[in-house]
Amino acid sequence: MVAVLVFFALNGVVFGSWASRVPALAEQIGAAEGALGLALLGASVGMIAAALITGGLAAAYGARLVLGVSTLASAAAVPLLGLAPSPLALGLALVALGACVGAFDVAMNIAAVTVIRSTGRPLMPVFHAAFSFGGLIGAAGAALAVTTGLRPFGHLAIVGVVVALVLLVFARQVPNEARPVAEEVEVRGPAPVRRPVLWLLAGVALFSAVAEGASADWSALFAADYRGMGEATAAFVYGAFSIAMAITRLFGEWAQRRVGGHRLLVFGALLGGGGLVLTAATPVTWVTFLGFGLAGVGLAYMFPIALDLAAASGRRADGTGGERELSFVTAIAYSGFLAGPPLIGGIAHLSDLAVALGVAGVIACVIAPTALAARAAGRRESETAGV
Known part of the structure; x- marks a missing residue:
């Protein structure tokens, strides 16, 4: 279990480290906002492509091997961002890094499922708490690099070395799920794309990603431009969201045991979505902090529980x-x-950022009926299989 927690934290460190250096990378390549935005899409493209194939690779070769290879590849790829001389080069480097981190992400979640099954404990939110705290550590390291004048390549090279060294220490401790017996390999069941329950759980994760991305990407700007806060104070608004999410995930096992996965999705969606709507509708400083804090608490369990239920299915x-x-x-x-950042940005351009955040809150609330539909679809599948 400890080794898997470490890899979740490492993944967060990698993400928090490079994402926090985006302003410096923009200066390095001399890119305007539009060109930088296109370059940043490279990371998501790489992550999606890798996620589509990593499950099959882990099923064939084991999560431990895939996790080790993808972690080492991430350590090697992250310094490349600091060498990019142009928006095109940065975009290509981000595609490579996104593919490595995407495989890393899927493999570590599969390893987490192995721990959950062996212990019988609903630990997925706790593992994702390690990712959240890793992201905060990565961001803090980036802030230190900026204050000491360390350029992105030097900073990210250090991150890569640290990740590689931690990999060497913990790689062999990652659990490998036993290979299925021959009869079970023969009967793989329907492809995921043909299962409604998985599309619904994917919807939960998708809506969560949009709402979480809106909170992370736009909270500081909203606080500064729409609520009149200074730059330093506005940064604490994002901190309130991130820390609330990280701490809430630490209590995920306790909450999931007492409430249940689907109910947590419903309650969390309404709380997180309500927090964003409250923030958008109320021009009061302390309500801005409260609203983003509630969003962090409510959205904390969405992604990890959706993955947990998908693996269980x-x-x-x-x-x-x-x-x-x-x-x-x-x-x-x-x-x-x-799709989230351009969606929220487009709505903000047509109206304003308060309306865009309100829309993100409504999207979060849609998770509630989607989760209930996923529970019903799962029950129908179980009844059909039992016939």
Whole structure:
């Protein structure tokens, strides 16, 4: 379990490190906002492509091997961002990094499923808490690099070395799920794309990605431009969202045991969506902090529980399986990170950012009926299989 927690934190460190250096990377390539935005799409493209195939690779070769290779590849790819001389070069480097991190992400979640099944504990939100705290560590390291005048290549090279060293220490401790028995390999079941329950769980993850991305990308700008906060104070608004999400995930096992996965999705969606709508509608400073804090609490469980339920829906009679299902839902969710920023930005351009955040809140609330529909679809599948 500890090794898997470490890899979740490492994934967060990689993301938090390079994402926090975007302003410096923009200066490095001399890109305007439009060109930079296109370059940044490269990461999402790479992540989606990798997520689509990683489940099959993990099923064939084991999550431990795929996780080790993708982690090492991420460590090698992240410094390349600091060498990019143009928007095109940065975009290509981000496609490569996105593919590595996407495979890393899917493989670590599959390893987490193995731990959950072996312990019988609903730990997926706790693993994602490690990712959240890793992201905060990565962002703090980036801030230190900026204050010391360290250029992106030097900073990201250090990150890559640290990730590689931690990999060497913990790689062999990652659990590998037992290979399925021969009869179970023969009966793989329907493809994920043909299962309504997986499309609905993918919808939960997709809507969560849009709402989470809106909170992360636009909270500081909204606080500064629409609520009149100074730049430093506005940065704390994003901090309130991130820290609330990270801390809430630490209590995920307790909450999931007492409330249940589908109910947590419903309650969290209404709380998180309501927080964003409250923030958008109320021009009061303390309400802005409260609203984004509620969004962090409400959205904390959406993505990890959707992945947990997807993997559970693919579990075979011998206790193995779920890799393809988890990979499918993850790939759909990544499209939310791809489409979310231009969606929210476009709405803000046509109206204003307060309206755009309100729309993001409504999208989060849609998770509630989607989760209920996923529970009903799962029950229908179970009844059909039992006939």
